[in-house]
Amino acid sequence: MEFILKVLGExxxxxxxxxxxxLFGLVVSGxxxxxxxxxxxxxxxxxxxxxSVFKAALIGxxxxx
Amino acid sequence: MDSIAxxxxxxxxxxxxxxPASAFITAFVxxxxxxxxxxxxxxxxxxxxxxxxxxxxxxxxxxxxxxxxNHHRFTEKLRAGLKxxxxxxxxxxxxxxxxxxxxxxxxxxxxxxxxxxxxxxxxLPAMLLMLAVGIPLYICATASTPIAAALILKGVxxxxxxxxxxxxxATNMASMTVLLGxxxxxxxxxxxxxxxxxxxxxxxxxxxxxAVLGISAKAAAGQAAEVFPIGVQWIAAVAVVGISVKxxxxxxxxxxxxxxxxxxxxxxKKESAAEANCAPEAGNPLSPRQPCSGxx
Numbered sequence: 001m002e003f004i005l006k007v008l009g010e011x012x013x014x015x016x017x018x019x020x021x022x023l024f025g026l027v028v029s030g031x032x033x034x035x036x037x038x039x040x041x042x043x044x045x046x047x048x049x050x051x052s053v054f055k056a057a058l059i060g061x062x063x064x065x
Numbered sequence: 066m067d068s069i070a071x072x073x074x075x076x077x078x079x080x081x082x083x084x085p086a087s088a089f090i091t092a093f094v095x096x097x098x099x100x101x102x103x104x105x106x107x108x109x110x111x112x113x114x115x116x117x118x119x120x121x122x123x124x125x126x127x128x129x130x131x132x133x134x135n136h137h138r139f140t141e142k143l144r145a146g147l148k149x150x151x152x153x154x155x156x157x158x159x160x161x162x163x164x165x166x167x168x169x170x171x172x173x174x175x176x177x178x179x180x181x182x183x184x185x186x187x188x189l190p191a192m193l194l195m196l197a198v199g200i201p202l203y204i205c206a207t208a209s210t211p212i213a214a215a216l217i218l219k220g221v222x223x224x225x226x227x228x229x230x231x232x233x234x235a236t237n238m239a240s241m242t243v244l245l246g247x248x249x250x251x252x253x254x255x256x257x258x259x260x261x262x263x264x265x266x267x268x269x270x271x272x273x274x275x276a277v278l279g280i281s282a283k284a285a286a287g288q289a290a291e292v293f294p295i296g297v298q299w300i301a302a303v304a305v306v307g308i309s310v311k312x313x314x315x316x317x318x319x320x321x322x323x324x325x326x327x328x329x330x331x332x333x334k335k336e337s338a339a340e341a342n343c344a345p346e347a348g349n350p351l352s353p354r355q356p357c358s359g360x361x
Contacts, residue, residue: 003174006174007167007170007171007174008167008170009170010170010171010174011166011167011170012170012302013170014166014170014239015166015302015305015306016295016298016299016301016302017298018239018305019298019301019302019304019305020293020297020298020301022155022162022301022305023301023304023305026147026150026151026154026155027147027150029150029154030146030147030148030149030150030151030154031143031146032146033146033149033150034142034143034145034146034149035142035146052096052100053093053096053097053099053100054093056092056096
């Protein structure tokens, strides 16, 4: 019983830590969906084994997640 | 960004440079591995879906995107984007996320805190142990920094600490369950393998750099300030739970239906009812937790 409470407490703690970032991520991806032109994304990231990944990794590092 | 700042504050310049550089290399290798292993030669390049994301009023083929550009107002677009994020994106992720959250809580309770300081030194075994701990652990880049600093103070090699810094935030049980759901088993295995190999190699490299430079890692262990005030965290948590209840209940219901068996169904239904009671509970600071745990 106490064990279950402890686990739930830890889960709640983790949820608190993560929640702001989840919302931030959802808002940003929602904005991507409506405001970015799918054509330009496909041009930059859609093909190529290396260049697309390089660009994506470079963009990803400063994103505060 | 913030984690780079915290690394600077709590560790030394070598780590401050090594950390983002390693993060970039790891991400690059994982991405390339993903593309190499699942690259289909001659496969048609992905055809972007040009259908109007707001209300599908235009399919992007029969009408010129230029004409459509100013069709919808800014607020309309904003609302459509947020609706997509909450219902479609989070709808897929929420059940996985809460499953991972419970798993992560379980691990946090079961893994003793002194495990770190007692069994981790330097060299390959230490790094492998760091991987084993860091991969399932649910920890963000900023939060892992004080732990790594404390580890270095206790005599763990900076390379092993870097393995923890890379594997800790990059992977956890929650994100792995989400990855399994969104990208599939194969991609998840490739992702994990790339991160494991990269972080260990980079950890060994950083230890080598320290040895060549003849310096020992300095660390100022302390508690990094919480990034967000607790009130903001609670509000966000309540919002996340709020948008998660519906997809989670739906997912549980579909699992029950798949099982079919009457006995199993009645049992799981009880659990899902408890879960449904639990969900808003977890986000509400005022309500007592007793009824929820009692149901469980």
